[in-house]
Amino acid sequence: MYRTLFLTIILVLAVLTPLSTGAASVVLTGGVGAPVPVEPERQSGLDAVWVVNSGGSEPLKAVYTPTVAGAAVTWSRFSNLGGGYAEPVAGAAGYELDGLMPDMGYIVTEGNRRYCFWVTDYASKPFELHGITTGDSDCNDITLLVDGTGARMTYTGINGRAVEIDREITVSYTFPVYDEASGGYVASEVARNFSYLHNEMHLDAPLADTRYTVAGDRFLRQWGGVQSLTGPDVVAVAVSATVTATQGQRADVDNEQKDDNIGTLGGSAPVEVSFAAAVTDAVVFTEWQMASDPDFDIIDLRFTDTGFDYVFTESGTTFVRFVCANADGSCTYTSETFTVEVGMSDLRCPNAFSPGGSPGVNDEWRVSYKSIISFDCHIFTRSGREVAHLTDPSQGWDGRIGSKPAPVGVYYYVIKAEGADGRKYNLSGDINIVGYR
Secondary structure: OHHHHHHHHHHHHHHHOOOEOOOOEEEEEOOOOOOEEEOOOHHHOOOEEEEEOOOOOOOOEEEEEOOEOOOOEEEEEEOOOOHHHOEEOOOOOOOEEEOOOOOEEEEEEEOOEEEEEEEEEOOOOOOEEEEEEEEEEOOOEEEEEEEEEOOOEEEEOOOOOEEEEOOOEEEEEEEEEEEOOOOEEEEEEEEEEEOOOOOEEEEEOOOOOEOOEEEEOHHHHHHOOOEEEEOOOEOOOOOOEEEEEEEOOOOOOOOEOOOOOOOOOEEOOOEEEEEEEEEOOOOOEEEEEEEOOOOOOOOOEEEOOOEEEEEEOOOEEEEEEEEEEOOOOOOEEEOOOEEEEEOOOEEEOOOEEOOOOOOOOOOOEOOEEEOEEEEEEEEEOOOOOEEEEEOOOOOOEOOEEOOEEOOOEEEEEEEEEEEOOOOEEEEEEEEEEOOOO
């Protein structure tokens, strides 16, 4: 008996309690093409934004899905003054609102829940193109003069603040892009996005001969009616370049002194650096410049090739840059300045070593040096017999005479060398071969 009564109560409650349908939503119909949803800003207080095209025979209608089936709702409408000025929609009843007025906001109230949305009319601001010409241009910018319509579109939030809708109008053209793999520029199709149509569009000056195409907008793309128009040929006059400076890698010599104060380019002479420049289409004149002052008031050396290798053999700081220009010199490009620092020279000679001892530990006689550009060293026995001749400061004597270890004792060296700073070295002294167990 109790079970029957319990089931009866459950059935009664099921009849009397409204069923939840989930989150509220609104769907719009009517106009030309399907209404296009636009994601609203969170700060706008809106749940949805729609762009509709009110032209055509089918009237606009909004259909509301409540959170609770059968719940009563009311409709109100607000202008660009914001939701605080909303007024009831006369004659609106139920979940459907016929004869929807665009460029207005709507509030559907269900109990203590409000669903807010805005409707923007495309028909009042259509996108149309009639012609494209080029206006003023220089080495940095070019102006496209566009004859057409596609004004700024907005929606209004509950707070009365206007928010721009991006119409996604594109301007596409050919623009060279540096390709690191090939070391040159390759033609690439690029596109700039505009939220609405500007009758004067300011763009970067072209670096290659090209044509500009304007196309849009996102709503016509949705409705299958994109418009596009291409302007006349534009001859590039602007110039640019991509430059690199790469220092040659020498073998890591442990007896060459390191200079931690030197920047990314330079060090102990001789220093070999490869300079390279890739240039855009309009470049006719090219020149690498070297100077001893960063302002290049006096240019010491000039190279007209786009790439070259140079060996720095003099100590000090050298500044290097690349410049290029178009045929009449009206547009120029100047690269960043590369700084090459070559250290002062130094040459020091040890007086003892122990060949045949611990491998890699003082088992070879070598000088300690920096920025030595010429080197000539002779090593003799006490009787004057030459046992070694070294022509590079990185070389050493392994303590052997011919194929046999030299006897323990005193030997002599004579060195003539020159540093990158012009310093002359005339050195001589003893070399002691120390015995070992």
